[in-house]
Amino acid sequence: MHSFSYTRALEVETAVQEKAAGTKAKFIAGGTNLTDLMKAEVEKPLQLIDIRRLPLKNIEENTEGGLRLGALVTNADTAYHEQIEIRYPLLAKAILAGASAQLRNMATNGGNPLQRTRCYYFYDTATACNKREPGTGCSAINGFNRIHAILGASESCIAVHPSDMAVALTALDAKLNVSGPHGERVISFPDFHRLPGDTPHIDTNLQTDEIITSIDLPAKGFAEHHTYLKIRDRESYAFALVSVAAALEMDGTIIQEARIALGGVAHKPWRNTEAENLLKGKEASAENFKLVAEAIINGAQGYGHNNFKIELAKRAIVRALLQAANMEEKS
């Protein structure tokens, strides 16, 4: 591992100041991705600011009738929180579909959306990668790209975002509260992650001198009609090839509102609200779900090894919607 200095921050304000003043400084909390990237010498910070002692460890009611998740609450404590289990089971299920029990005990709510792609070329410093070293090229486009993007990719990068939790938070229209040297601001989840374009080294719209302090869940949790369907190479402890967070508001068999977010297919959790609106006022049926799946996957592009994801994603969307509508048993 690269040599670095280590400090601890006790207040959000001082943490932000220290980061702004530092040279190549990084925050560390759960550390489950950053320490790994440092061992691989993909990340080489000169300073680590340990933020685990910041007072961001509560889950509490927010002003919009939902819940506010502290950035330093662990993924495990969030998924097993009674109010999350009851009001936001989609979020609980997505969190528990990711990583292992040990990692969920370490990883935090603020860190999870900031984890970086598991593209093998990003991790392999012997290969070209625009995300790791801008301007060097993308090894995945003409390489082994079985796990890579089918939507929203660019000539520069076809990596996918690995988080399950972020897919559920995108479907739920959660908001991130962030703090920086110029004060606080709110970023909605669908606007948090970026598409690669020609700047794939920038994963999110969080500025380098900002810190996530909490995540706000809106009142609507879709507890009655939801599912998180994750398709992967093994049943547990693997990243998604395709995942679907589906949430429905229903009046009898008629759909009032639909939310569909996909993981494993793009550089960010993928949502298409125009396609979602096709289901408004429609009967919950496999036929209607197929139309929406076609609309969401319209324009998808494979890169050889990942061509299978296009059909897989369509079928996963239909299956997830059937499960959310309680027309098929949840898997």
Place this chain on the structure above:
Amino acid sequence: MQNQTEKAITGIAPVPPPEKIPLTLKINGVETKLELAPWVSLLDALREYLHLTGTKKGCDHGQCGACTVLVNGIRINSCMTLAVMEDGNEITTIEGLAIGEELHPMQTAFIEHDAYQCGYCTPGQICSAVGLLAEGKAKTADDIRELMSGNICRCGAYTNILTAVQSVMQQKGGSHA
């Protein structure tokens, strides 16, 4: 002179190695003072500095679970955390589970049910299983399989590991370790 050359080439002055950082860990009930460089993982601190080699280094990337220990009673991968970050915390390793000569029920169960072959993953499996029982979320065999999936066994002793964990769960009523 050489430094100037390096600076000219890289644009960054060479960084002197930082001071070692003092920290205190309560390891298996014993308060232990250490001075470590910040990049020493908790796993390396245990094995290389304290010679507690029961905790194993498998992948060193949080993928195999061989390094599982309990921090304040919660199971984590000790390879994925820096020792300095755990300052003030209580660490329980495989060496700390037995009371004197009396094995922890989970250790006894692993022996009784032959829940290992080569034994390399066993300390991590046992610490993970102790953590699992403390969490109290596993009710069925499938739950145990799912919540133990962070511990890989290349010999494939999973069937007997499951039996061992189940037997302790039944003894304890499934609610605590």
